[in-house]
Amino acid sequence: MSEIERESMEYDVVIVGGGPAGLSAAIRLKQMDPDLDVVLLEKGSEIGAHILSGAVLDPCGLDALIPDWKAKGAPLNVPVKDDNFYLLGETGEIRVPNWPMPKLMNNHGNYIVSMGNVCRWMAEQAEELGVEIFPGMACSELIYGDNGEVRGVVAGVFGLEEDGSYGPNTEPGMELLGKYVFLSEGVRGSLAKEVIAKYDLSAGKEPQKFGLGMKEIWEIDPAKHKEGSVTHTMGWPLNSSKTGGGSFIYHLENNQVYVGFVVHLNYQNPHLYPYMEFQRFKHHPMVAELLEGGKRVAYGARAISEGGYQSMPKMVAPGVALLGCSVGMVNVPRIKGNHNAMLSGKAAAEAAFAAIKAGRASDELTDYETEVREGAIGKDLKLVRNLKPMWSKWGLAASLTLGGFDMWTNSLFGGSLFGTMSHGKCDAEATGKASDFKEINYPKPDGKLSFDRLTNVAFSFTNHEESQPAHLKLKDPSVPVNVNLPQYAGPSARYCPAGVYEFVEKDGAQQFVINFQNCVHCKTCDIKDPSQNINWTVPQGGDGPNYPNM
Known part of the structure; x- marks a missing residue:
C-alpha cells in the first residue's frame, strides 16, 4: 500500500500487543532508561479486553520485573490453598494423589488471578514510567526497510470498504517506526505468522501444537465456595485414548469460580465439537453439584500454544523479536505460560536496551534468543518437553505414567531416557476424514x-x-x-x-x-x-x- 499517504512517528521500540509479554518489555525498557521512547499498541478496546487465561499465576515473572509488586497493589489476592487432581469417568472420579508428582507441579506459592486485571495493573505501571499506550489500535501491516528488515507497523486503519479497499471515509492509519519491533500478539498472531514465514524461523523446529481453551466465570452458592482451591481434571468427557485435554476449576474471590475446559487441537475425529464437550463436562456429578444454584456471568475462548521446547521457532529476525505466546512458552503439564511471557518481555527489553546503547538498530537481538533458550524459560520448558508428544502418541494413561517418570528424571538428573520426542503432524493435518x-x-x-x-x-x-x-x-x-x-x-x-x-x-x-x-x-x-x-x-x-x- 505504498501509494497510501500516512503520518509516521519514530520510537526506539514499538511493541505490538498489551499482554503480559508486551507490557513486561515496556516496563523493563523504561526501568533501564527513562529516556527511551517506547510505544505499545493494543487491538482491544482497552488493555485486558482481549486477555483470557486460566489463570494460576507463578509470580516468578513479576518477582523479576517488579519485586515490590505487593506494595504496589498488584491484583494477586488469592493464594492457592488446595491443589487437586482428578481422573473423571462418566459418573464418578478418582483423586490422583499429589505426592508422586514432581515438585514443579505444586501450585502452592502461586495465585489465582484474572490476567486481564493483572495486565490492566501492569499498564498502569508502564504509563507511570512514561510508556505510550494506545488501545484500540490494531496493527494490520508490517513495514520493511530497504534491506528486508522490519522497520515498524501500520496501526489504526479504520473505515475500509466492504471489499477491503480504501474509500473516501477510510482513515489510513499511521506508521510507527522503531529501532526494534516486538511482536507480542499472543497465540498465532497475524504479524508474527508473517514474520515466521518470511524469515523461515520454524526451519528445523517441530511444528507448533495448540489447544482450544474455553472458560466461564460463575458466581456460586457461598456455602460451596472454597477460596484458593484449585482443581484439574482429565478423562471424561473426552475419549482419553484419542483426544487430549482436561479442565480447570479455580475458586477466586467474591464467591466466583473459573470453570475452563481445554481440547487439544490434534484431535482426529472431525465430528468432535469442542464447545459441546465443555458444556457436557459441566454435567459431571462433581461439577454439576458445585455449579447448581449458581449463574454464569462471562464466557470466552482462545487458542493455547502447546508445542513447548521443541516447537519454539527462531525468535529474532532483522529488526524484530517474537515474545511470549508468539513463540509458544506454555508449560503444558503446569498449564502455565504467563510467567514465561513476562520473563521473555524482560529478556527482550534488556537485549534491545544493550543494542540501542551500543548504537545498533534493526539487527537481530541474538542475546534475547540465547537468554530464552538457556535461561529460566528454556529450563522450565525442557523439563516437560516430552509430555505433550507422549499424550498425543500414546494417550492419557501413558502420559500420566511415562510422562510423570520423564519429568522426574529430567528434574533429578537433567536428562531423559526418551531424549526429545517429536510432535509429528501439525494440528490441521491430524484431522481425519x-x-x-x-x-x-x-x-x-x-x-x-x-x-x-x-x-x-x-x-x-x-x-x-x-x-x-x-x-x-x-x-x-x-x-x-x-x-x-x-x-x-x-x-x-x-x-x-x-x-x-x-x-x-x-x-x-x-x-x-x-x-x-x-x-x-x-x-x-x-x-x-x-x-x-x-x-x-x-x-x-x-x-x-x-x-x-x-
Missing part, C-alpha cells in the same frame, strides 16, 4: 448448567462494526463447500467456539457463511482448518471481545 469416524450425538444444553453457543457468546461482550470487511479471509472461497464439507463434514461449524462459521442451504445448494461479528479472536480456525484455507487477520481496532475479569 469424516467417513472414518462416527458422528457424536451431544445432549441439548439445558440453559442452567450448559448453554448454546450463541447465547454464551453474548457473555463475551463481543462486538464488531458490521460494515467493515470480514477479518477472516478465505484463500480459496470454494474449499469449504467443495472440499471441507464432503471430506471432513464441515468441521469449522464445530471447532469454532463462537459460531462464526455455518453451512446453510440456499436454492438447493450449500453455502458457507462467515458470521465474523461473533469472533472472539481465539484463532482456532487459522490453526485447525484441515485445508489451511482460513487466514485470521485483525479487524479494525477496538473490535472483538470485551472480557471483564478473564
Whole structure:
C-alpha cells in the first residue's frame, strides 16, 4: 500500500500487543532508561479486553520485573490453598494423589488471578514510567526497510470498504517506526505468522501444537465456595485414548469460580465439537453439584500454544523479536505460560536496551534468543518437553505414567531416557476424514448448567462494526463447500467456539457463511482448518471481545 499517504512517528521500540509479554518489555525498557521512547499498541478496546487465561499465576515473572509488586497493589489476592487432581469417568472420579508428582507441579506459592486485571495493573505501571499506550489500535501491516528488515507497523486503519479497499471515509492509519519491533500478539498472531514465514524461523523446529481453551466465570452458592482451591481434571468427557485435554476449576474471590475446559487441537475425529464437550463436562456429578444454584456471568475462548521446547521457532529476525505466546512458552503439564511471557518481555527489553546503547538498530537481538533458550524459560520448558508428544502418541494413561517418570528424571538428573520426542503432524493435518469416524450425538444444553453457543457468546461482550470487511479471509472461497464439507463434514461449524462459521442451504445448494461479528479472536480456525484455507487477520481496532475479569 505504498501509494497510501500516512503520518509516521519514530520510537526506539514499538511493541505490538498489551499482554503480559508486551507490557513486561515496556516496563523493563523504561526501568533501564527513562529516556527511551517506547510505544505499545493494543487491538482491544482497552488493555485486558482481549486477555483470557486460566489463570494460576507463578509470580516468578513479576518477582523479576517488579519485586515490590505487593506494595504496589498488584491484583494477586488469592493464594492457592488446595491443589487437586482428578481422573473423571462418566459418573464418578478418582483423586490422583499429589505426592508422586514432581515438585514443579505444586501450585502452592502461586495465585489465582484474572490476567486481564493483572495486565490492566501492569499498564498502569508502564504509563507511570512514561510508556505510550494506545488501545484500540490494531496493527494490520508490517513495514520493511530497504534491506528486508522490519522497520515498524501500520496501526489504526479504520473505515475500509466492504471489499477491503480504501474509500473516501477510510482513515489510513499511521506508521510507527522503531529501532526494534516486538511482536507480542499472543497465540498465532497475524504479524508474527508473517514474520515466521518470511524469515523461515520454524526451519528445523517441530511444528507448533495448540489447544482450544474455553472458560466461564460463575458466581456460586457461598456455602460451596472454597477460596484458593484449585482443581484439574482429565478423562471424561473426552475419549482419553484419542483426544487430549482436561479442565480447570479455580475458586477466586467474591464467591466466583473459573470453570475452563481445554481440547487439544490434534484431535482426529472431525465430528468432535469442542464447545459441546465443555458444556457436557459441566454435567459431571462433581461439577454439576458445585455449579447448581449458581449463574454464569462471562464466557470466552482462545487458542493455547502447546508445542513447548521443541516447537519454539527462531525468535529474532532483522529488526524484530517474537515474545511470549508468539513463540509458544506454555508449560503444558503446569498449564502455565504467563510467567514465561513476562520473563521473555524482560529478556527482550534488556537485549534491545544493550543494542540501542551500543548504537545498533534493526539487527537481530541474538542475546534475547540465547537468554530464552538457556535461561529460566528454556529450563522450565525442557523439563516437560516430552509430555505433550507422549499424550498425543500414546494417550492419557501413558502420559500420566511415562510422562510423570520423564519429568522426574529430567528434574533429578537433567536428562531423559526418551531424549526429545517429536510432535509429528501439525494440528490441521491430524484431522481425519469424516467417513472414518462416527458422528457424536451431544445432549441439548439445558440453559442452567450448559448453554448454546450463541447465547454464551453474548457473555463475551463481543462486538464488531458490521460494515467493515470480514477479518477472516478465505484463500480459496470454494474449499469449504467443495472440499471441507464432503471430506471432513464441515468441521469449522464445530471447532469454532463462537459460531462464526455455518453451512446453510440456499436454492438447493450449500453455502458457507462467515458470521465474523461473533469472533472472539481465539484463532482456532487459522490453526485447525484441515485445508489451511482460513487466514485470521485483525479487524479494525477496538473490535472483538470485551472480557471483564478473564
